[in-house]
Amino acid sequence: MMPGFDVLIRGGEVVNGDGRAVLDVGVTGERVTALLAPGSAATAEREIDATGLLVMPGGIDTHTHVAWPFDGTVTVDDWYSATRAAALGGTTTIIDFVPPGGGGLTDRCRARVEEAAAGATVDFGFHPILTPADARALDEIGQVVAEGFTSFKMYTTYEDRRVDDGNAWTLMRAIAAHGGLPGFHAENHEILACALDDQVRSGRLSLADYPHSRPGLAEAETIQMVSMYARRLNTPVYIFHVSGSDALDAVRAARRAGTAIHAETCTHYLAHDESVFHGQDAWRFVISPPIRTAGDQLDLWSGVCEGTVVSVGSDHCAYDTALKQAWEHDHRRIPAGAPGIEARTPVLWNQAVGVRGLDPCLFVQVSAERAARTLGLYPRKGRIAVGADADLVLWDPAHPWTGDDLRPVSPATFSLYDRAHGTGLPRHVIAAGRTVVEDRRFTGEKGAGRFLAREPRP
Numbered sequence: 001m002m003p004g005f006d007v008l009i010r011g012g013e014v015v016n017g018d019g020r021a022v023l024d025v026g027v028t029g030e031r032v033t034a035l036l037a038p039g040s041a042a043t044a045e046r047e048i049d050a051t052g053l054l055v056m057p058g059g060i061d062t063h064t065h066v067a068w069p070f071d072g073t074v075t076v077d078d079w080y081s082a083t084r085a086a087a088l089g090g091t092t093t094i095i096d097f098v099p100p101g102g103g104g105l106t107d108r109c110r111a112r113v114e115e116a117a118a119g120a121t122v123d124f125g126f127h128p129i130l131t132p133a134d135a136r137a138l139d140e141i142g143q144v145v146a147e148g149f150t151s152f153k154m155y156t157t158y159e160d161r162r163v164d165d166g167n168a169w170t171l172m173r174a175i176a177a178h179g180g181l182p183g184f185h186a187e188n189h190e191i192l193a194c195a196l197d198d199q200v201r202s203g204r205l206s207l208a209d210y211p212h213s214r215p216g217l218a219e220a221e222t223i224q225m226v227s228m229y230a231r232r233l234n235t236p237v238y239i240f241h242v243s244g245s246d247a248l249d250a251v252r253a254a255r256r257a258g259t260a261i262h263a264e265t266c267t268h269y270l271a272h273d274e275s276v277f278h279g280q281d282a283w284r285f286v287i288s289p290p291i292r293t294a295g296d297q298l299d300l301w302s303g304v305c306e307g308t309v310v311s312v313g314s315d316h317c318a319y320d321t322a323l324k325q326a327w328e329h330d331h332r333r334i335p336a337g338a339p340g341i342e343a344r345t346p347v348l349w350n351q352a353v354g355v356r357g358l359d360p361c362l363f364v365q366v367s368a369e370r371a372a373r374t375l376g377l378y379p380r381k382g383r384i385a386v387g388a389d390a391d392l393v394l395w396d397p398a399h400p401w402t403g404d405d406l407r408p409v410s411p412a413t414f415s416l417y418d419r420a421h422g423t424g425l426p427r428h429v430i431a432a433g434r435t436v437v438e439d440r441r442f443t444g445e446k447g448a449g450r451f452l453a454r455e456p457r458p
């Protein structure tokens with residue numbers, strides 16, 4: 001007689017990054033405790049019939065800005081609403097950021113965990129954002145790595161936070177020494193300044209001009225620089241939101257030279273191209289780096305297939321619609337960013353499997369597995385296996401959707417996919433053994449998500 005499970009998922013096709021098979025999945029407490037041939041005599045408190053569904057590892061969103069502070073206010077979501085939206089989209093882990101600000105880095109990190117823990121319905125981790133001030137308080141790096149904040153983000157542009165080359169080198173060296181993972185918003189500040197200056201002088205500041213104000217060259221230049229630093233320091237490096245061919249080619253070249261460099265891209269770069277800047281409500285799509293050409297988009301898909309792209313983040317940032325819409329005629333004034341935590345997996349699935357005919361295993365690789373491996377969550381997450389967290393998405397590949405089904409995190413914000421349609425949605429979602437979505441309805445609990453303290457590299 002098999003032991004009784006808390007949950008037994010019967011008859012679904014289990015999809016991992018490296019293969020798929022029809023198996024029953026037994027869950028006890030927070031973990032997967034058995035993978036069984038279908039039709040076993042095992043018993044459980046609760047059985048879920050997954051016939052016709054795919055059972056996939058819960059999605060990992062590597063890039064969110066929940067309840068994000070800007071200009072003295074915060075975005076229109078909170079930890080509960082954002083992680084509820086994540087769960088409805090099939091995402092059971094998010095890695096958000098610790099914003100820069102006053103006080104020490106350790107205090108900022110702890111405060112952010114406290115804020116998230118009170119509301120989050122799924123598990124969460126953080127990439128602390130480092131600024132030049134942190135380059136003068138390097139002791140704190142070792143402290144926060146020891147507390148589980150093992151990946152970091154530095155901006156090489158934006159006046160209020162950008163690191164110069166010296167800061168970047170100093171901070172990377174400290175992060176590497178403690179087994180952490182340095183990461184960058186990589187755009188060369190001076191190249192951006194020149195491009196924008198050209199636009200200002202010729203009066204080209206419409207939304208259609210936006211992509212050209214942040215040329216791909218700026219990304220490529222900075223990626224090349226930080227790759228060289230990473231190689232010299234013998235550390236891996238992570239590049240947030242790679243937007244197109246220039247950046248991707250710089251990543252590929254660095255990999256060929258032996259750098260362990262990992263590129264993240266975002267849902268919107270894989271689903272949209274720059275024609276959105278000529279369409280209705282173009283203001284929505286002001287995000288940096290910009291959404292680029294159809295050729296760039298195609299190349300990003302090559303990056304996904306070849307493994308250069310290790311993760312797809314949403315870059316979720318739920319700006320108020322009124323605020324975002326107010327400056328349609330001057331792209332400089334529009335806050336760059338858009339929500340998308342809920343739409344990430346349905347849009348990615350539809351683009352990968354529906355539109356491009358790619359294998360569901362590849363979807364699992366880019367929606368969860370490679371992120372888990374790169375960011376220190378594997379094998380706990382990113383794979384359905386005995387001993388792993390029971391983060392399971394029961395996916396209905398035949399369920400059609402329109403933009404209305406990709407519920408926005410708040411009525412005060414907007415969607416980048418409201419005119420999109422596709423096929424494939426999560427029907428049930430289990431996060432660390434708890435059912436958080438049942439028949440497309442949210443059933444999770446406020447504050448049940450856990451902080452994921454990640455281990456440094458040895």
Ligand SMILES: [Zn+2]
Pocket residue numbers: 063065315
């Ligand atoms: Zn971001």
